Amino acid sequence: MGRLVITHSTYIEGLIPLLRSLANQPEINTVTPAVISRVRGRCVGLRVRVSTPIKGGFKLVARRGSSAQEVFVVTGSDRQTLEELLDRLSSG
Numbered sequence: 001m002g003r004l005v006i007t008h009s010t011y012i013e014g015l016i017p018l019l020r021s022l023a024n025q026p027e028i029n030t031v032t033p034a035v036i037s038r039v040r041g042r043c044v045g046l047r048v049r050v051s052t053p054i055k056g057g058f059k060l061v062a063r064r065g066s067s068a069q070e071v072f073v074v075t076g077s078d079r080q081t082l083e084e085l086l087d088r089l090s091s092g
Helices: 015-023 079-091
Strands: 028-054 057-075
Touching: 015 028, 015 057, 015 079, 028 079, 057 079
Parallel strands: none
Antiparallel strands: 028 057
């Protein structure tokens, strides 16, 4: 089981419970939410997708409405496994 790093004062609504569930998975080492930015377009509901590989894991992008937040995940899992895990946690 990993840990969730809480360092910011603001997060996209509904993101922290999803990240807590993600951090409780055995293949996840660390989950760190990062910068929030405004984006063009609107996203209905909360959507999290795997963006790019980083050293030791992946960067995720969480979107809700016109906000986007980067999330860094340190894991030994591959991209497909992480995407399947996120789909399972998001739907249930």
